[in-house]
Amino acid sequence: MPTTASAAPAHxxxxxxxxxxxxxxxxxxxxxxxxxxxEARAASLGTRSIKTTAKAYALDLAISMVDLTTLEGAxxxxxxxxxxxxxxxxxxxxxxxPSTAAVCVYPDMVPAAKEAVAGxxxxxxxxxxxxxxxxASLAVKLADVREAVAAGADEVDMVIDRGAFLxxxxxxxxxxxxxxxxxxxxxxxxxxxxxTGELSTYDNIRRASWLGMLAGADxxxxxxxxxxxxxxxxxTLLMLEAVRDFRAQTGxxxxxxxxxxxxxxxxxxxxLVLVNETAGGDWLDNHxxxxxxxxxxxxxxxxxxxLATGRYSGPDYVTVD
Amino acid sequence: xxxASAFExxxxxxxxxxxxxAASYGLFxxxxxxxxxxxxxxxxxxxxxxxxLSEVAEAGEADVDRAVRAARKAFEKWSALPGSERAKYxxxxxxxxxxxxxxxxxxxxxxxxxPIKETRDADLPLVAAHFFYYAGWADKLDHAGYGAxxxxxxxxxxxxxxxxxxxxxxxxxxxxLATGNTVVLKPAETTPLSALFFADICRQAxxxxxxVNILTGDGRTxxxxxxxxxxxxVAFTGSTAVGKQIARTVAGTRKKLTLELGGKGANIVxxxxxxxxxxxxxxxxxxxxxxxxxxxxxxxxVQESIHDELLDSLKxxxxxxxxxDPLDKNTDIGAINSAEQLARITALADQGEAEGAERWSPxxxxxxxxxxxxxxxxxxxxxxxxxxxxxxxxxxxxxLTFRTPDEAVAKANNTPYGLSxxxxxxxxxxxxxxxxxxxxxxxxxxxxxxxxxTSPFGGYKESGFGREGGRHGLEAYLDV
Numbered sequence: 134m135p136t137t138a139s140a141a142p143a144h145x146x147x148x149x150x151x152x153x154x155x156x157x158x159x160x161x162x163x164x165x166x167x168x169x170x171x172e173a174r175a176a177s178l179g180t181r182s183i184k185t186t187a188k189a190y191a192l193d194l195a196i197s198m199v200d201l202t203t204l205e206g207a208x209x210x211x212x213x214x215x216x217x218x219x220x221x222x223x224x225x226x227x228x229x230x231p232s233t234a235a236v237c238v239y240p241d242m243v244p245a246a247k248e249a250v251a252g253x254x255x256x257x258x259x260x261x262x263x264x265x266x267x268x269a270s271l272a273v274k275l276a277d278v279r280e281a282v283a284a285g286a287d288e289v290d291m292v293i294d295r296g297a298f299l300x301x302x303x304x305x306x307x308x309x310x311x312x313x314x315x316x317x318x319x320x321x322x323x324x325x326x327x328x329t330g331e332l333s334t335y336d337n338i339r340r341a342s343w344l345g346m347l348a349g350a351d352x353x354x355x356x357x358x359x360x361x362x363x364x365x366x367x368x369t370l371l372m373l374e375a376v377r378d379f380r381a382q383t384g385x386x387x388x389x390x391x392x393x394x395x396x397x398x399x400x401x402x403x404x405l406v407l408v409n410e411t412a413g414g415d416w417l418d419n420h421x422x423x424x425x426x427x428x429x430x431x432x433x434x435x436x437x438x439x440l441a442t443g444r445y446s447g448p449d450y451v452t453v454d
Numbered sequence: 455x456x457x458a459s460a461f462e463x464x465x466x467x468x469x470x471x472x473x474x475x476a477a478s479y480g481l482f483x484x485x486x487x488x489x490x491x492x493x494x495x496x497x498x499x500x501x502x503x504x505x506x507l508s509e510v511a512e513a514g515e516a517d518v519d520r521a522v523r524a525a526r527k528a529f530e531k532w533s534a535l536p537g538s539e540r541a542k543y544x545x546x547x548x549x550x551x552x553x554x555x556x557x558x559x560x561x562x563x564x565x566x567x568x569p570i571k572e573t574r575d576a577d578l579p580l581v582a583a584h585f586f587y588y589a590g591w592a593d594k595l596d597h598a599g600y601g602a603x604x605x606x607x608x609x610x611x612x613x614x615x616x617x618x619x620x621x622x623x624x625x626x627x628x629x630x631l632a633t634g635n636t637v638v639l640k641p642a643e644t645t646p647l648s649a650l651f652f653a654d655i656c657r658q659a660x661x662x663x664x665x666v667n668i669l670t671g672d673g674r675t676x677x678x679x680x681x682x683x684x685x686x687x688v689a690f691t692g693s694t695a696v697g698k699q700i701a702r703t704v705a706g707t708r709k710k711l712t713l714e715l716g717g718k719g720a721n722i723v724x725x726x727x728x729x730x731x732x733x734x735x736x737x738x739x740x741x742x743x744x745x746x747x748x749x750x751x752x753x754x755x756v757q758e759s760i761h762d763e764l765l766d767s768l769k770x771x772x773x774x775x776x777x778x779d780p781l782d783k784n785t786d787i788g789a790i791n792s793a794e795q796l797a798r799i800t801a802l803a804d805q806g807e808a809e810g811a812e813r814w815s816p817x818x819x820x821x822x823x824x825x826x827x828x829x830x831x832x833x834x835x836x837x838x839x840x841x842x843x844x845x846x847x848x849x850x851x852x853x854l855t856f857r858t859p860d861e862a863v864a865k866a867n868n869t870p871y872g873l874s875x876x877x878x879x880x881x882x883x884x885x886x887x888x889x890x891x892x893x894x895x896x897x898x899x900x901x902x903x904x905x906x907x908t909s910p911f912g913g914y915k916e917s918g919f920g921r922e923g924g925r926h927g928l929e930a931y932l933d934v
Contacts, residue, residue: 165880167900170731180571182466182783190461374730381766409461410774417461 145383150347153304160303160343166335166371175366181406188402192437193231195401195429196223198419200258200390202237202427203454204265204358210245213238215454217249224434225452227441233430234419235288239264240277243284258288258324262313265328265357267292271309278316289317290324290425292357293341295331303344310348324352324390324423330362338368342375352388358425363393369404373411389416392425398436401429463776466783468570473561475647478509481517481670482653484524485663491516496672498646501567502780502789502824510646513669518638518678521667525609525636526684528664533606533634537593544589544632546659551582554655558648560781562620565647567789567825568743569780576742580905581624584923587907588628591928595633598925600934606634607710607933608686613676613700614649615692616642616791617746617847622691623649625911625922627666633931635687638667640679642692644792646670677703685709687931691748694845694871694916712920712930714748714912716845717873720866721751721902722888724859725760727878731900733767736851739876739902741775741829744790745849748917749874751902753842755862758855765833765853772829773816790825790848799827799848806832806841811852837868845871859884863891872914876902895921 149159183191201220203212217236224230235256238246246257259281263269269277278289291313297305310325317323325345329338345353353372356363369391376387389412395401401424408416416422431451439445478495480487494512499505513521532540551558558581559573566573596602610630614622619641630637641649653668669675673696680688681703690700691714704711721739723732739751756764780788790796807813811832820826827848835842835852842852856862866875875894877885885899895913898904905911910926912918920930 164729165726167728167731167880170728170734170900174731174734180575180783181463183463184466185464187462187464194461405461414460 146347150304150307153302156303156307156344157301160340163339163343166339168335171335171371172367175370175407178370178406178410179366179403181403183402183406189437189440191402191405192398192433192440194417195398195405195424196433196437197231197234198423199233199430199433200235200237200392200423200425201233201430202358202392202425204237204239204260208239208242210242212454213242213245214249217246217255219430219452219454220255221250221253223430224437226450227438230434230437234423237290237425240281240284240286243281243286247285256287257285258290259286260290260292260357261286262291264290264292265359267294271312274309275312275316278313282317282321286321288322288324289313290326290354292326292328293345295328298332298337298341298344303340307344307348310345310350314349322351323349324354324388325350326354326357326392328357328360329355329368330360335368335371338371339375342372343379346375346379346385346387350387352390352423354390354392354425356393358393364391364395364425366403366407370407370411373407373416376416377412386415386421388421388423390423390425395424395426396428396432398429398432401433463784465779467779467781468560468563468783470560470564470781473557473564475508475561475564479646479650479670480511481513481521482650482666482668483517483521484528484667485657487653490514491520496643498565498644500564500824501644501791502821504823507564508647510650510670513640513671513675515678517669518675518682521638521669522609522611522679522682522684524664525638525667528662529606529608529636532631532636532662532665535634537595540632540634541589541592543659543661544585544592544628547655547661548582548585548589550655550658551578551585555579555582558620558651561651562648563780563788565645566616566619567780567791569785569788570783571785572743577618577621580907581620584621584624584628584907588632591629591925592632595928595932598928600929600932604633604932604934607931608635609684610635610637610687610689610931611679611682611685612637612639612689613679613692614639614641616645617743617748619645620648620652623652625691625927626689629922629927630687630931631665633928635931636665638669638679638685640669640671640676643670643672680704688712689920689930690714697918710930712912712922713918714920714922715916715918716847717748717750717871717913717917718753718843718845718869719749719751719874719876719894720753720755720869720892721876722755722856722862722866722878723757723760723764724862724877724879724881724884725757726880727760728880728900729760729764729767732764732878733771735876735878735900735902736768737771737775740851741787741849742903744787744827746791746795746847747903749896749903749911750847751874751876752846752851753866753869754851754853755856755865756853757862758857761855768831769814769816772831775816775818775829777818777826777828778821787829787849790827793825795847796825796827799846799850802841802844802846802848803830803850806835806839806850806852809839809841811835811839811841837865843869859888863888867891867893870916873917874898
């Protein structure tokens with residue numbers, strides 16, 4: 134299993150990124166997305182009825198895929214330590230509950246997070262690149278990334294320059310991603326955040342997905358969680374189609390991370406159904422699929438307790454961070 | 455890395471206890487359930503298990519006569535009611551259908567074999583919507599475009615098929631009652647139960663006796679109903695062969711006739727189509743209700759340049775279809791309605807193979823009892839293949855290719871049928887240009903098998919004549 138994509142991916146699509154115009158032609162030549170059809174498909178997969186053993190499997194899988202996230206101006210090392218402890222051992226009353234995939238923090242909190250999860254296998258992800266707006270010079274963004282990586286971040290979540298993307302400057306976005314990819318080195322996996330709510334159309338989301346993958350993203354991620362519309366079943370379905378098609382064409386597998394707005398176990402299970410029936414079982418693993426969430430974990434734990442005991446316990450039976 | 459099969463969905467069966475099926479049912483004539491005059495009965499099976507669900511009466515000529523007389527008698531008062539009064543009954547029926555929708559969905563799935571997902575999410579909402587829609591027309595007939603105070607025809611004899619038993623009943627009964635006609639309806643012999651439950655709903659709604667009569671039976675019952683001299687209007691949905699017989703029977707009488715018959719819909723995918731959504735549309739076009747849909751998109755016409763890519767996507771998608779217990783909420787493909795229909799599908803698919811078309815089905819385990827047919831694709835099909843010409847009425851898709859829009863249109867129109875077609879392209883002007891040249895009653899663009907009570911439905915050529923649904927659907931029940 135490759136841990137990171139190589140900085141200059143050898144996927145046979147190198148010609149595409151030869152110039153702004155070849156890149157534009159390629160991205161605009163991707164099949165269109167029919168809004169009504171895409172949303173109808175996402176909704177129909179949302180009606181799958183997941184019960185008993187399948188539900189137990191899905192809850193544990195979802196827990197293991199959570200990037201437990203705190204991205205607040207008020208974050209403190211203490212808060213991050215608490216978050217790390219929770220990521221390692223989400224349910225103190227039930228040691229069979231799996232750890233989450235990672236904790237996700239701002240770059241300056243990476244040392245605290247590393248310490249909190251040391252030796253557990255839980256990864257530390259950091260939102261670098263002038264998150265969430267991304268409105269800084271490339272030099273500043275790269276410095277942000279290097280700082281996070283130097284502090285030991287296993288994963289870097291970068292935001293793309295949506296302004297450049299919407300203005301059609303695809304090469305600029307591509308160059309930024311490859312520069313960040315390089316700054317991540319071989320030790321950190323790169324998640325590229327498109328802020329799908331700001332890209333506004335599904336066609337744009339598909340183009341951004343391919344652009345990110347061409348530039349060497351290890352993960353493509355919906356959003357920062359800081360805008361009105363974040364992860365939705367439809368935009369995640371679309372990105373799952375993109376990674377599926379990208380692997381079919383290039384042999385390179387890329388992960389997907391919906392982030393923001395996924396709060397309930399029920400919703401999380403719907404996303405797992407999307408993964409299962411779109412990209413397939415190869416993505417049902419926290420190496421290839423993540424949930425960017427903060428409050429989701431507690432609902433997953435409460436549902437898990439309910440399956441185990443037959444009773445719904447309530448929010449005082451899980452920890453607040 | 456998780457194996458591809460790690461996320462197995464546990465069974466999620468809908469409860470059968472919400473529906474109470476009696477051991478036997480009589481005929482519904484003049485507001486009462488009564489035995490057939492000759493005392494004949496037949497059994498109705500659950501196609502997914504072959505379990506006997508109930509025994510229903512087989513109506514003979516005497517019963518048909520009794521039902522038509524009851525309808526004639528009821529017609530005087532029913533047609534004289536103000537439209538707003540008839541609307542009240544129809545609204546009441548629509549609301550009762552909504553209230554009992556779970557029960558009716560389970561019943562329909564048991565009797566027909568289609569997945570609960572479809573009866574719950576497609577059939578029942580549409581059934582209620584049709585009654586609501588035509589209830590709305592009942593007091594507005596003066597404004598329907600047929601002149602002031604258009605008159606009803608009288609007694610409508612209606613014969614419906616087994617693929618959408620309750621929905622076809624709604625398509626027939628709702629406009630007939632809204633316009634002031636009374637009804638004698640014969641459901642298909644393999645799916646009589648939901649019509650009998652509907653009879654109970656008519657009683658629950660307090661509908662005057664004789665306005666709706668339900669006669670169960672086979673083709674002979676239907677033939678007697680259509681031939682009855684006191685029937686003023688005949689409406690039939692079913693096979694083209696039977697439709698032709700009916701046309702012969704009715705010819706030369708004063709009966710008004712509408713026929714909604716078979717089809718071999720072309721689903722045309724251009725190279726600039728939204729591929730992922732087109733794949734979904736192809737799936738719902740031919741695998742919805744196991745392909746037992748008269749307007750199914752059973753001929754896929756793909757632009758040659760994207761043939762391989764599209765077929766790869768389609769095959770991958772078909773491997774995710776879930777076939778099995780129709781009462782399981784996760785089932786996508788249910789049982790074929792009857793042994794007879796399964797035999798027909800099997801024979802035609804075998805013929806396709808014998809004629810040299812390339813057959814493909816996803817790996818899929820068929821249950822050991824009941825009537826099942828795996829989703830099937832035929833590639834390398836030409837216009838000369840039987841599978842490209844005959845209506846199979848099952849989950850079998852024939853894939854053909856074309857190079858230019860003109861060729862697509864020529865191939866799409868090269869069929870004795872003309873019920874439905876689909877066009878997939880991101881180019882709006884092409885949708886309009888192609889749709890104008892297609893000879894089909896319903897043309898969907900970038901979608902397929904979508905129904906709505908406000909939209910007229912019907913065919914060209916051997917797919918029949920007359921329209922159901924929408925304002926146009928009123929005409930068939932009015933003397934205009």
